[in-house]
Structures are given as C-alpha cells and as structure tokens.
Amino acid sequence: MSEASAVTVAVLDDLSQESEELDLLVAGAGPAQWAAPTPAEGWSVAHQIAHLLWTDEVALIAVTEPDAFGAEVEKALARPETFVDEAAREIVSLLPAEELLVRWREGRNELHEALRAAPPGVKFPWYGPPMSVASMATARLMETWAHGQDIADALGVTRQPTGRLRHVARIGVRARDYAYFVRGEQPPAEQFRVELQGLDGELMAYGPEGAAQRIGGPLLDFCLLVTQRAHRDDLALTAVGPDAERWLDIAQAFAGPAGTGRPRKGER
Known part of the structure; x- marks a missing residue:
C-alpha cells in the first residue's frame, strides 16, 4: 500500500469511528433530548443530525453521480444564506427521531463505502474546490465532530478528545x-x-x-x-x-x- 493510500484508509477509519461515537451519544436519546436546543440558534439535536444526514447524502451524489452534482450547487447558489438551514428543517419536519437516526446511519454507511471503493487519484465536485477521497473524508469527519460538539453541549455531555x-x-x-x-x-x-x-x-x-x-x-x-x-x-x-x-x-x-x-x- 502506498503512503497516500495508507493516509486515505486511516482517515476513512477515523471517520467511521467519529460517526459511531456520535451515534452512541444520540441512540438512547428520548423525545425531549432530540428536541433539546443546541448552541446553534434555532437548531435542536434533531436538526444537527438532519444536517449531517443531508450533507452525507449530497456528498454521496458528488462521489457516485458527479455530473448530477451541479444541480446541488445551483440550489446552493440560489439561496446561499439559507439552503443549509432549510434542508435541516425539511428533514426534521418529515422524519421522526427514530427514522432520522436510521436514515443517517444508512446514508453515512453508503458514503463511507463509496469513498472506500473510489479509484486512487479521483477528485469529486463540491461547493468549493474539487475534493479527493481523503479530503472528502476529512471534511465529513470535521463536520461530524463539530456538530457532535453542539449535541454534546445540548445534552450536557463532556466528550473526551481523541487523536482524530x-x-x-x-x-x-x-x-x-x-x-x-x-x-x-x-x-x-x-x-x-x-x-x-x-x-x-x-x-x-x-x-x-x-x-x-x-x-x-x-x-x-x-x-x-x-x-x-x-x-x-x-x-x-x-x-x-x-x-x-x-x-x-x-x-x-x-x-x-x-x-x-x-x-x-x-x-x-
């Protein structure tokens, strides 16, 4: 395995672990906890998971249907200040907590598998510059950790930092x-x-x-x-x-x- 391949595998493994750790934090949450406000104004715990779900799903489009990703960029350009909030609110309005959790699990697993299967050197379109497998995985890990911090704050949980x-x-x-x-x-x-x-x-x-x-x-x-x-x-x-x-x-x-x-x- 090349050095670049080893780095990619390592960040993909860390992304999976970061996601699983957050999953454990919300898996046993009750209705009041899912509705608890987080430090992000207007966002509950459910909105945080909905955002991660939405981003995983659009990332999957970028990885598996790159020609179709332009439509996602057009949506963002049409409403640059609100499209992220609107996506989270729409998902929360449609899915009860238990379904939201299942769909997040399924979506992130599909994305992780697609990233692992991607050919070396490939670049995916994104809202900014095109991203490699390692860059996409790193971005997803960063977002998972950051939104997980909001959820931990809302639930009164102190997370132990990790090497991730x-x-x-x-x-x-x-x-x-x-x-x-x-x-x-x-x-x-x-x-x-x-x-x-x-x-x-x-x-x-x-x-x-x-x-x-x-x-x-x-x-x-x-x-x-x-x-x-x-x-x-x-x-x-x-x-x-x-x-x-x-x-x-x-x-x-x-x-x-x-x-x-x-x-x-x-x-x-």
Whole structure:
C-alpha cells in the first residue's frame, strides 16, 4: 500500500469511528433530548443530525453521480444564506427521531463505502474546490465532530478528545485563505506557523518554523476555534502578529458563508 493510500484508509477509519461515537451519544436519546436546543440558534439535536444526514447524502451524489452534482450547487447558489438551514428543517419536519437516526446511519454507511471503493487519484465536485477521497473524508469527519460538539453541549455531555482531532486541525490550517475570501478580504501572502500541543503533549506544527505570524495553543482549543464552536476569548490560543490576530477572529474550517461564531461565555 502506498503512503497516500495508507493516509486515505486511516482517515476513512477515523471517520467511521467519529460517526459511531456520535451515534452512541444520540441512540438512547428520548423525545425531549432530540428536541433539546443546541448552541446553534434555532437548531435542536434533531436538526444537527438532519444536517449531517443531508450533507452525507449530497456528498454521496458528488462521489457516485458527479455530473448530477451541479444541480446541488445551483440550489446552493440560489439561496446561499439559507439552503443549509432549510434542508435541516425539511428533514426534521418529515422524519421522526427514530427514522432520522436510521436514515443517517444508512446514508453515512453508503458514503463511507463509496469513498472506500473510489479509484486512487479521483477528485469529486463540491461547493468549493474539487475534493479527493481523503479530503472528502476529512471534511465529513470535521463536520461530524463539530456538530457532535453542539449535541454534546445540548445534552450536557463532556466528550473526551481523541487523536482524530488532528484531521480537524489540518483542515482548519488548510482553510486559512478561504476564511478571508469568504469575507471579501485578501489573505496574507505570508505563511503562518501554527504550533499545537497534542493530547499526549506532542507538538503538531504547520508552516515554516521561522514565520513571523504565529498561532499557538492546545489542539482541542484550535479545533473548537476553526469549527466556530467557542469564542477565541474562551480558548487558550495565542497569536503573534496582526495577521495571525485577524485570522483567530475569522477562522473557519467549513465551506459556505462566513459563520457568526459563538458568543463569549456569560454572553449566551
């Protein structure tokens, strides 16, 4: 197996594990818990799972019917600010919790199998640049973890971070320029140095060692920041340089319009 193939298999395995962990969190939930509000305004636990279901299903179209995916892009362009919310609301209105859970399981399993069966080097259309198998799997893992965090917060559950966060951090770093573009800003030409303390104390570093613009802090905190699940003032992240400071205010690892982020603790 080539190094690239090994990386792809590893992220696909991690995606499956992340999905299964979230499944365990909601599988025993009762009606009140499915209806519980999450930190995302207007979204219940059911809306969070509905969103994951919808994204898995459109990703499956991109993987198995790439020529048909253009229709999904057209829908998004017609309602760029609302199409994600509308999809989640429609699914919740149509499916009771038990059916929603079953359909999410079936949809994600179909997607995971399609990704594993995809030929090496293939690129799939998406709402942004085309994505490889590893990139698509990483994006799905990032979203599963981020929406899982909203669900855990709603249910009052403290999740233990895992080594799978390395995938979230990587996509957060790679999406740096997108955070500027989506706000109509020009990203800095200079690369940043990002140094994160992993769960076992290991250093995870990205970018040139001598970069003037620098970000540092715990891996978990960085992942919460780039998925906009916590305000930067509530996280132990540091920035050196004005460009790095700006990035911590706007960073987002997900495609789509600029997120509003979360308020500081005490302001909710």
